[in-house]
Amino acid sequence: MDQHLVFSSFPILSTLIFLPLVAALIMLFVNSERYCKYISLCFTSVVAVLSLVLIVGFDTETTKFQFAEKAVWISSLDINYVVGIDGISILLVVMTALIMPFCILASWSYIKLRVKAFLICLMVMETAMIGVFVALDFILFYVLWEAMLIPMYLIIGIWGGPRKIYASVKFFLYTLAGSILLLVAIIWLYWQNEYSFFIPDMMWHHYALGSQILVFIAFFLAFAIKVPMFPFHTWLPAAHVEAPTAGSVILASILLKMGTYGFLRFALPIVPDATYQLMPFVLWLSIAGIIYGGFTALAQNDMKKLIAYSSVGHMGFVTLGIFILNKQGIEGAILQMINHGVTTGALFLCVGMIYERTHSRELSMAAGVGKYMPIFVTFLTFFSLASLGFPGTNSFVGEFMILAGTFQFDIEAGRFPWLALAAIPGALLAAAYMLRMLQRIIWGGVDNPDQSWIKDINAREIVILAPFLFFVLWIGLSPGPFLDLIDASVTDLLQNLTMHRTHSLSLNLMAPY
Amino acid sequence: MKQLIDFFKDHPTLARLIFFGTIGGVVIWSLTTDTSHGHSWVEKHIPAFWSIFGFISCLVLIFFARWFSDSGIRKGDDYYGD
């Protein structure tokens, strides 16, 4: 086990995981809602700052898991508390840590009822989310993966919109149903690997192709629902629309990434042959998702729904990038995961700000607020352009890398680049629905509702949005530093993938399962 | 200068005399020139070749230009409709 890990002298990952939990415990005994807000803000900020230590101390040369920690958990089953990060997870961990303080700030005045409980839910969420990205023991992963559902369920169910019950139950059932088979797959892998749940141990084994395909299907159901990939996406619009702003941001920015993270971390290394076998289906589903998401987003009048469907399209790009299995594609996909987190998170924050003022998410109600909210629409414009992949913004870099990778994939396979061409209408549709929304919000039509009473965003809200804009432009103009972090791990992943593919195919293609 | 021009204007015969005298002088001088430096056969063998050439050139240019102008190339002043 230890050959995969680089231990650190200070248990920084555990600190990141458990600090929010400590905050939640402290808040249990604090009665003042105001103090609760400050406590949670304070703790999440500390976590955010601490997460930057990971970036500073990250070794971009090694492909091992860094900042690792290990402790025995359930000895009889060899379940351990093992955590560590590599190039694939580091950006996600840092993004999670950085976004949380803004979620709390965004809820500062949005949440009026039972603030303390809300904040506790957020804290528990943070623990689980960071934990999912750093867990190296499959049971630990699964526990945190599922445990996340409860606070998220409560966030949507208690503080959500009018159809919150439907949305929250749907969210819960959908994602849980997806992951049930994941558990079976985990146990199967445990059984196959001499009773070890250690994730790196499970990778690059030459399981029989038939079993690999079954495991892949289990993985796929769990992760595709989480991503969400077409046609497993219908929980997303419901959940997004009803969730409070912070919930939407967490859903869009972090929870969706867990699906794609799962593909990268588990599906590719553990069942490489099945990945190669089933790759075409996943790719075409991704394409379908890109186009389908674009079309449905275009038809929405509810801003949150629009952004939710756009997420389906954007995440389609990410899965496309992952499953073309080349370097550009995967690096683009990882970058796009971050990009989507930043831009879509910011867009949800923007919609939340409108909602706080007009108490409606309808486009028609928000039509023409640009006149009264110039600062706000400036931000909104940037984020919308970023979302549609305008050159110079972060999504452009990611989508470009993915499309370039797709072209390369087609060309290397020696055929006409159908796949890449098929993805392009999605990019056009993205421009269509984003600009449609932007046009409505900024100018509206002739029959705009009277909005002269609306005030532009205040300093707190600017403080929330500005860092997002900073990252939009930073990644858009100079993605190099981000790519450096992930490069070694992705290269290693692909090397292993090609190496183990040839072996196992020749050995196991005929093996019965 | 003005006076000089007016003087010649008043004495056109004198002006003409000087003009043709100069031309005659140039032609006569040309007959004395060594044409062996000429580039082509015509220069070497036709006396006062460049005089003839110059005169014919001018005629060609002038009449071609006139013909060209009258052939329809000349349009009204506001042809392009200022």
Added chain:
Amino acid sequence: MLLFLPELIILISALILFLVSLGTPSEKTLRNIVLCLTGLLLLVTLTCINNKGTLFFAAYQIDLYSQLFKLLIAAATFIVIVFSGNTPGIGQRIRAEYYMFLFTGLLGLMMLVSSVELLAIFISLELSSFALYIMVPMRQSSGAHDYHLESGIKYLLFGVMATGFMLFGMSYLFGLTGSTYLKDIIPSISYLYNQPAAVTGIIMVMAGFFYKLGLFPFHFWVPDIYEGAANETTSFVAAIPKLAAVALLIRLLAMVSVDGQILVNLLLLCSICSMFYGNLSALAQKDVKRILGYSGISHAGFILFGLLTFNLEGYSNALYYTIGYAAMTLTCFLTICAATPNGNNLKLEDLKGLHGRSPLLALTFALGLFSLAGIPPFVGFTGKLMILINAFKQGYVVPVILAALNTAIAIYYYLSMVRLAYCSDDSKESVMVSDGWSNKSLALLLVLFIITMGIFPTWFLDMAATVIGATV
């Protein structure tokens, strides 16, 4: 004498309560007496935990295994007594008698876990059953429903039928092996697997325990009795007899080894059917107790599934799961009892807005339900995980997948209860919730227990393994 001390205490308690029932004790006096007696019982079982020995011509075995179960039974009873408060579901007049029968039933269950001989098993089982037959209809009639009498009859008839099966099976076993002692039966029966009579005998003996545990196909009484009996009685029935039944089932399953593949398959079928039956039927229910009844059926299926691996790990997992199940069920019933101070049944819509009326109870209820649903990091998840892992090791791939599917189905009705407790704000009639300090602290204790057991299962598993290893 010391070996029999816990049972003796119960006997004495029952006598005391009989004497009390002759007078007209005040509500408070009676409650204090009962609390004292149960507390005493708990203490005594705790001190007797290391007793070892046999009684009644070796028909009654006292070892760590039995003492542990006795401790669990005593603890669960204590919890039920505490949270049932002044038992509003039972008429003031007959409350003392009710407690007397409760202790009698308890005596039967305590004896059951120690019995290693067929007749002793039969007697203790009947003792516990008869007490419960009487307890079920002892509900205070409130006019709104008269199910309690009907369900009492149902319980009785059903129990009699199950007992009939069991007696029949016992006679088979005795006929085949010539002994009523388990320690004699088990070695001799292993040569007789090809004889239908032996298998029939085993199955029929097990029927009695299936009945106690509420396993398919002896489960039909469960929802009706859960719904019909008083909340306190249901809490008792839901948790405590199951502990005893599992204890005996583990002893009995030693009769069935893996060699009896057909028998195993049949049991597996029962277990899977229980899960599906329980979970699917629960989807359609409106009464919380009834839902929990159905959920109990499916959980019983899970416990059996754990037992069917026939190894030490499987038994200890099943034991772990049973303890966890008892804790989770009690957590839920605590909420039910607290939320119905008038002793009525709890309808689903009564849960509306619970989080506003009593945040702590709502949280307890939600966590208990999530745990039952098998969401990490609670004991329900860990227990299921252990059982599934172990089953996988035995190669039960398809049953594992079916069990996993069941988890997904079950989520819905658990979640719908949480949903009502949390997500609906409007509660038309707000029933008062009695959350005194005892309930609050008990709730916290149970939640902590569920979480601790879920996150740190090692100690519990080791203990279960040690205990069972010493016996089987």
Added chain:
Amino acid sequence: MATDCFFHPSLILIAGALVLPLIRGPFLKPYLFLIPLLTFGQVVYLSFSPGIYGQVSFMEWSLTFGRIDNLSIIFSIIMGLMAIIGTLYGLHVKNCWQHFAAWFYVAGSIGAIYSGDYLSLFLFWEIMAFSSTFLIWFNRKDTDSQAAGFRYLLVHTFGGLLLLMGFVLRYQATGSIEFNLLDYENAQIYTWLIMSGLMLNAAVIPLHSWLPDAYSKATITGSVFMCAFTTKTAVYTLARSCAGFDILIYLGVGMAVIGIIYALLENDIRRLLGWEIISQVGYMVAGVGIGSALAINGAAAHAFAHILYKGLLFMGAGAVIYCTGRSKLSELGGLHTNLPIILVFMVIGGISVSAFPFFSGFVSKSMIIAASFKAHFNSVAFLLTMVSAGTFLVAGLRLPALIFFGEQKSDFTDALPESKIPWNMLLAMTIASLLCFAIGTYYPILYSLLPYQDISYQPYNQYHLSETLQILAFTALAFFLFHKKLTAVAGTYLDIDWLYRKGGTIFQWLAEHPVQWFDTLWGKVYRVVGLYSLMTTAKFWSWFDWHGIDGLIDGSARGVKQFGTVIAKALQRGQIQYTISFTITFVALILLAFIWL
């Protein structure tokens, strides 16, 4: 004399131009004088130390901003000189933006001459095009100047695009952006593209017609700048990259002939001079086409001389227009009494261009003709000689005759007297005249600057003098005999620009009628088919999402629930007789299953 520290003279002009708007009052004129002088000084200073300077690497390319060799030295010096004269001529102009544009224009020209690669060449090329456009636009007096400016800009943008395409293609093919002699033997499409781009600026036929059009519309001072820089810079670039391209000889001769024919007809002074530029540049282009050392020397020398005398002529013409407000020959005439000094300058310019002995044209033009004889292009030589006769006919005789002699065709009472002409204009013309004379007389000044120093050429020999004098004399004779044929007739003379001027109206008609119709139709189609169907498709998928996919999933969930209800209802009837019977049935089934299995 090493110049380790290369300072680009264009930077002086650009910096000077940028500071210019801040300069006010009494400092303005000295400043206007100082900057071109500094530039010229820097150019001369650099010419002492040829070499490659100012190499900058930009992305993957290495740019060269300072290639100083024999060819670029002569051109840069005359550009610097002309900058001084031109600025001096325009010193009285109040609008500082004119100077601003002019200086940028000159900076572009010098920059282009110094560039050693296509990328920086293109940069300066475009600076020239854009800044010179402003010199046309600043002419507020002529209403057509705006349109002319746009035409000029469009044509030059087109030329720039040709050049850009050319060198990009060349970069793709060869991987080099070096600006050097192109390979004529293996000419590729990019060779022709580059050549066409350069030719457009040199006003080579058929890409010439922008020149008379634009130069006649520019401001008075602007046209003085324009006549010098664009075409001569282009000649330099052609000499650099297309020397020895045969096709240029024929194009050059064609330019010379057509230019002079139009000049013979033209009515507008500056258009006439513009046509004459085309004619004269034709010599240079032909020289470049011949490509021999003598021919290149000739082209360079002629460019040098040409800038001066043509500048002088434009300055003179500008002075006439300045005073009279008229630019049509048909409206002028008999001005020798009003503007005698201008007459002198114009005549000096005219006889310079006509290659009178002792004037600058004589020492430069003959070099090209001699080169063509030497290269055995005899017909070329004869045609060029013929054009030289025509040049005298036009610039030496027709132009002065029609402006200064004959009848006064208009009333000039409102015209400014000569004394009102600003001193700086006169000074500039004086300097230019003196230089014309100086070069013609002390020709070694010019010859020492020529690119190929090992070629000796002696213009002043008896034969050449006699030849020139004969031609001039008989040209004068012909003019004397046929001057009636050369009177100015008011009118517009059609040219290639008809294609895009008249063609423009056709295009506009096309745009207004069929295209607009199509556009409207397309708009409708877009709205109906595109937008409507797009939104309908979108709405359909949205509907499908809720009712199809979501319905399926919710439906399956509901189905499971329904199934549960059925089970509960069927089996869990709550009646003891049924339940017991069910139990027994199940037990029996299990036992039977066991027995049968």
